[in-house]
Amino acid sequence: MIDPVFLEVSVVVLGIFLLMAEAFGLAKEKSTLAWWAIGGLAAVFIGTFFIGPNSNSFEVSGFYVVDGLSLFFKRFVLISTILVLVMSVDYLPIVQRLVPAERPGAGSGEFFILPVFTCAGLMWMVSATDFIMIFCALELVTISFYIQVAYLRRSMSSLEAGTKYLILGALSTGFLVYGITWFFGATGQTNLVAIREVLPLIPVANHPAILFGLALVLVALGFKIAAVPFQFWVPDVYQGAPTPVTAYLAVASKAAGFLVLIRVLEPFFTVPSFQNKLFLALVLLALLTLVFGNLAAIPQTNFKRLLGYSSIAHAGYLLMGLAAIGDAFAGGAVVFYLSGYLLMTFLAFLILVPVTKASGGDDIAHFNGLARRSPGLALAMLIAAASLAGVPFTVGFFGKFFIFEAAMNQGLYLLVLAGIVTVASGFYYYFKVIRAMYWQPAPEDAGPVAITKTSSVAIFILAMLILILGVYPQLLIGMLP
């Protein structure tokens, strides 16, 4: 039996080992580092199934909790990181081209090591039950992301993305800290469990202080999950960042953000006066995010940017689930949605990397005629796009279905209506890719898209999972905490 804290500790140790290995030249090929990282993370993933009871004082102090939910998300994060590393191996030539190096390949090793540290941060984030812990974990994640986003130092757009992410990220961090201080001032606590206990005892005169803090924390986490109006960084950063990092941001960072949001908001849902305000704020955020994300995606021509808007749109559906959190199934629905979102988003990005390498860009037009060039890849992309749009018999359909069901049960008819209308527009923009692949002629000189073995295995597994869970969702529901 493994003490749960060792999970994160071993991930950090793995990261330090990889850094040393890189520094002392233990790995001849840079991609070897990625395989070591994948192996190490896979071992930690297996370790999550052999968790013993928590014995140490770390838990007692209320910083850290290991429950079904956090364990599920630790696995979620580990799988995401492994997939990001698989993608990064494919992406290595682009990194080496766009990173200045005295010797060939120098400076690209850290590209595989930074995600490991991010992974540790995300794993702490999903277990954090104290604002201090949340803040530290979040910073570990965000700071490592700053470097990753700006990694391609010869690419202007990567540098621009990094700068934007840094400045706006710093802004949101500022709001987070400020919000935490208001909580502390009003309740004398930073621990979520303790806050839950003292909340009902707070005199009404102090309520505005709490609400003020709550609003600021909501702003900071809204930034993380890309809720409108705190989403402006998303399209620029997603487009500029290296593709694996974009995928990482879109999936793992967003999922962990949602879990923290659930944990932070939970105490406030128990007190009616806070609940009403919070409910209103969430409904408005969800509505704005749904409408903005879906409408702004329509005219996009760049696939990465489109996925950026799509990730905003998905945040809208997830916020809808959060607004319906009073329903018994809503929590499960949000987790189900995130899991499906992981599968389909990674599938889309895994296909995007080799297509970008082969076609020289990541516009939708670069997918032209893919069905004839690489039918298998095109079929996988078709599955990904169908699932992102929410076509039946894909996991994306059930994700939306469960969220809508929970929202209906809570009487959020306006949101469900907006959801259904925006799903329709989703069909339009996701199917632009399908149209390009199946109805547009390929460029004259284009041949089949080269793809590594590992990537094709990952693509196959993800596509199959999307279909299997689209027919038999019970399989995943059974695993939900």
Added chain:
Amino acid sequence: MSTQTAPWIILFSPLAAAVLIFLIGRFSKTLSAGLAILSAATGCFLSWWLFRQTEVAPQLSLEWLNFGPELTITIGITLDHLSKVMLLVVTTISTLVFIYSTGYMRDEEGYTRFFAGLSLFLFSMLGIVLADNFVMMFIFWELVGVSSYILIGHYYSKDSAADAGKQAFIVNRIGDFGFMLGILLLWSATGTVAFSGLLSAIPGFEGAPVYLTVACVLVFMGTVGKSAQMPLHVWLPNSMEGPTPVSSLLHAATMVAAGVYMLARIFPILEVVPDAREIIAWVGGITCFCAALMATQQNDIKRILAYSTISQLGYMVLGIGVAPTSSEAMFHLFTHACFKCLLFLAAGSVMIAMHHETDMWHMGGLRKKTPVTMICFIAGMLALSGCPFTSGYFSKDLIIEWAVLKIPFLGWLAAAAAGLTAFYIFREFFVVFFGKARSEHAEHAHEQPVSMLVPMLILAVPALFAGLPMIQEHFFTLSHPDAHAVPHLLHPFLYAMFFGGAGLAALLYFKAEKDPVSIPLFANRLYIDDVYFWFVNKIQGGGSIVLSWADRWVVDLVIVQVPSKLTWACGFALRFLQIGSIQAYAFFFGAGVVGLLYIMLSK
């Protein structure tokens, strides 16, 4: 092997075969046929084994979709006497037809595709037989529709075949729509879709009786479509465009039998809604008579059999409507499966001998050229026409007896249809096998290979003898009406019908050169097809012009283009928020903070 796993193997081995044939079948014809036959034979063997098991373990049921307490859909197995007998029929007939197909299709295009289609078809049918709830049955019901579409349209480059496939699919869709509404009504009445739950909930149902009647009639619409009852029978004769083994499978054990099987499955529900059963009886009775009338004037050897199938299905549906249990209808389904399959296989054998000529007036004198085929045809013919002591005699007369007791008019109508049956099948027999050869092909016709003859000879045995009381009592528990209650005239009348029909056919068609009788009303199938054609052409065609206009100017322009352009414009406008300047982003961010604070702090 346990009684728990066997049904799953029976169900999924054809699917596995279909997938394997699809993946690797193109490498070898023998392999694909072998896989299909192996899967069917496995199912057949296990079905007989299951049938002999008296103790059946409780069946597994996987939870598939859980929509909360009101609706949970499972994938599960029903294994009772009814499904066991049906399994026997389906798997045995399928195995024989699959073997026959290796001979029939030997020179045809799309050999592997055909066997993949057959396996898929078998899988779908077995799903209907084994389903333990209405939703699962409906899914397989639709799968049967899809796979029949694939098989009927096998020669898809031929327009008539492609059209027949479409027609079968669309006409079935009309019936299925009612079926689905019926399922939903039953679900809303009882809150369950599982058969076991329905059967226990319905007898104590406390709503308006008319509600149940409507639900049952809607469910029956599924049967009307799938079992080709009037007025949705038109697709079945056209489905003859498919290869003959498909027709044989379609008409004997699968697809059309599904409708009757479904009624038998929900028979305990029907028992408490007498009004619905009366409607069912009338539809069945009228169909069995009218289809027999149409069959008397057809000239295509397969089409005659097709109308005969409709007519015989009418008997089964009538049986559901009048008999005290579902066993009587199932008994007829069982015997009919044997003899109709046999007749189709014989007809296929004749067709191959005739190089795909199907007009029987181009045949003639085949008794010398294809003697084995003729013997098999005779066996099927005697059973179909209700010759005393063949299988059809026992099963058909039983249904007629009950019908005469319950609804005398329908009973006598069905008895008269029996005479027509004898007439049209003997007519076909004499024209095909007797007289002079009336074409080049008929003169050079030759007997078929063993792979086709053996399945026919095997089927001839149950076609003749399966109805004998000492054999059928192993499969069915039949209830016979009180001998004194049945009018004394009935049995002599039925004998007279058989001998009269056969004799009249012999008189008119023995050595006939061309048809001495011409009744355009029957030859043109009571003009029902023409009415449909006129309706589709004029009414629907006229309507579609209006709708096309509306589609172009109202839907496309006002409802689609305007909102789509508007959305696009909104999206385009929103892009301008995304100006790329970080100062602006920070400003929007700040505005968002102020907005959120306003919401949170305002009273």
